Amino acid sequence: MGKKQDVTELFGEPVAGNGLLHRRFFLQSSAALAGAAASPALAESIGAGSPPTMLKPGAQFNAYGMPSHWRDNIKRILATNVPPAREVTGSIRTPLQYLEGTITPAGLHYVRNHNGTPDIDPSKHELLIHGMVRQPSIFTVDSLMRYPMRTEIHFMECAGNSGGIAGAAMPQQATAGDLHGLLSGSEWTGVKLSTLLDEVGVDPRAAWMLAEGADAAGMSRSVPVWKAMDDAMIALYQNGEPIRPEQGFPMRLLLPGFEGNTNVKWLRRLKLMDGPMYTKDETSRYTELQPDGKAREFMLQMEPKSVILKPSFSVDMQGPGYYEISGVAWSGLGRVRKVDISADGGKTWAEAALTNPVLPKALTRFRLPWMWNGGPAVLMSRTTDEKGRVQPTHAEWLAQYAPRQNFHFNAIQSWAIGANGKVSNVYV
């Protein structure tokens, strides 16, 4: 704050410890921010001359636009432990801490590849549906374009997202994107899978479905038929344009809220079966070892989760005063019901405002005003979804699994603010 003011008079009483304000504060018409950020204009600066961009014509049109070169630091994050020769297997992450809202630009959508991005000629691509069906059928891209479509906004999250935190004894000092960036949100358009399954006629005894990709990994997962008949989609478009190669061009299986790898990209085959296939991709990984030594299999739904992005590691504080805490929350089970924020390491909590519309299985932006007094603070966010499921603490999450199990990590993320304003990753 530029001026010394009576904080309570301007903002009302804090609603939780360490300066958290009521979520409706910023919906009021108010002069409360006066001096927080604006500079009174010097009279001389008014009309003191035009900026250089007004003195010569700007750039010409182009067929497909790109972000500003002034923001070329905003790029996907290649996992640092991948040797160059293996750049087809691994992942690149969404730089969450630089982004806002709920839609991830397709160019910054995270990618998890098991053997590179194939270059598929869409005129030659075929989707085969076979197995326990009345009429095995092949669908081309052109034929799918004739079907009724639907448009829905959903998040996508890798089952291994945030796994580095699960496995590490000491909290890694890294950005929100480094830690949690196997997460993105998109508007998807495509054909409801149940329409196609109705058409081929699924045997009532079929309980599972194999989904196989046309990549060099032959990425394959078993999916329960209830999900295929519920809200599964053959996605053909992402954020309005044809789905991109890294996301499965010309088509991917979309299973809203299920772990990312089951949303099989470059989808070429669905086989209806009476049990799961136990492919290499669901036995060698994507199972969760429990404390008793047994592995949990087919834990497909992503649990409620959230992460504060402003502030977060590298997005530091700039002096005491007013801030908006902002981040994203999501749940694979449905809508986010609420996000609670703590500034005192979990002792007290305040409910954040959610950006409307709050959609099922979609990234939900939350915001909460905060008057930071300049002292140490520990920020936490905790999602409760519409099924009543709540993000666990770090210790609660670890207790569910055997050591080094690192899938489905959804514990509360804690960011410590030092007196110097630096933000660090801490376990609470």
Add this chain to the structure above:
Amino acid sequence: MGKKQDVTELFGEPVAGNGLLHRRFFLQSSAALAGAAASPALAESIGAGSPPTMLKPGAQFNAYGMPSHWRDNIKRILATNVPPAREVTGSIRTPLQYLEGTITPAGLHYVRNHNGTPDIDPSKHELLIHGMVRQPSIFTVDSLMRYPMRTEIHFMECAGNSGGIAGAAMPQQATAGDLHGLLSGSEWTGVKLSTLLDEVGVDPRAAWMLAEGADAAGMSRSVPVWKAMDDAMIALYQNGEPIRPEQGFPMRLLLPGFEGNTNVKWLRRLKLMDGPMYTKDETSRYTELQPDGKAREFMLQMEPKSVILKPSFSVDMQGPGYYEISGVAWSGLGRVRKVDISADGGKTWAEAALTNPVLPKALTRFRLPWMWNGGPAVLMSRTTDEKGRVQPTHAEWLAQYAPRQNFHFNAIQSWAIGANGKVSNVYV
């Protein structure tokens, strides 16, 4: 339809002339599409060999992804009458007929520039708010980042969109993007303008606000203060990432539902005034000449409108049978309440299904199932918004204005289907 079937048995009675089906048809579980598009798989094709993409590793990761080269025909449309030397003044359009859903990828967002896209160093950019205010103030990008933000999905439409249809005696044979592509939809995030105006303290006598851009056109418009205090935003992000140069990096004025040019890009100045400024950009253009010779000024809100994209010119029919009619509808006055579709040139109408959520002043995707019998048909779409305003017919629209007035064209678009399945633009 590959098989001869009793259409009524499968789809129910048509709800309007020329084969329009009820909008809820495709929400039913049904085998009605059987044979419409799928090919029964030959037994030999199952396991007959892997596609080439499965036999060698795919492409490596990259920092910022791009669309498939197989879809490089999907690019923005440069107005054909612009000589190369003037490629900084004019517009490039969104190829609507290739897109789906409601979000336009930023790279395909339409651009209307009056003197090119400036290259602005965000660390040097300043937004000045002055005039009839208590405390003239300068806001930098960094200072705005401290303010409370909001995220909203809205359309943007140029006041001159579709103007070619208004002016032409004969209907131009061109794609939906050529005709109506000065239209896009985005998720915008930024600071509510009323927050900043409250802070600088607007004189109660101020009724208008000049908004000026930092481009070489000095693009300037007068905006009523009621709009500035209502839902105006200083937009800093578009579709999750920092707003792109062509859309105003580092910031633009966002006036949801107002004509595109008032959403001043590269915003550098807002001046509060007691009347409009009558800038060159609101006197030399963006006024509407009426039949009595007087010009209508400050007609700022975009009226309800819609366009069918599938089918549309160049998106032709492929033989009789089942189709989904699909397009976008919008209104600058609020939510789309309903979209009616006619297949018989306006004699009978059927209500389309709207994709949820239906948001105010946002692109709304509509869909309706159609059984095309292969005969001539004229498709029309007509939006009614939540204020009860309805798209006029072509003749009704023309009667409002003097000849050759071509702003705010929102008449019903008619597409004629020939017996050969070719789609053409017609006036009805």
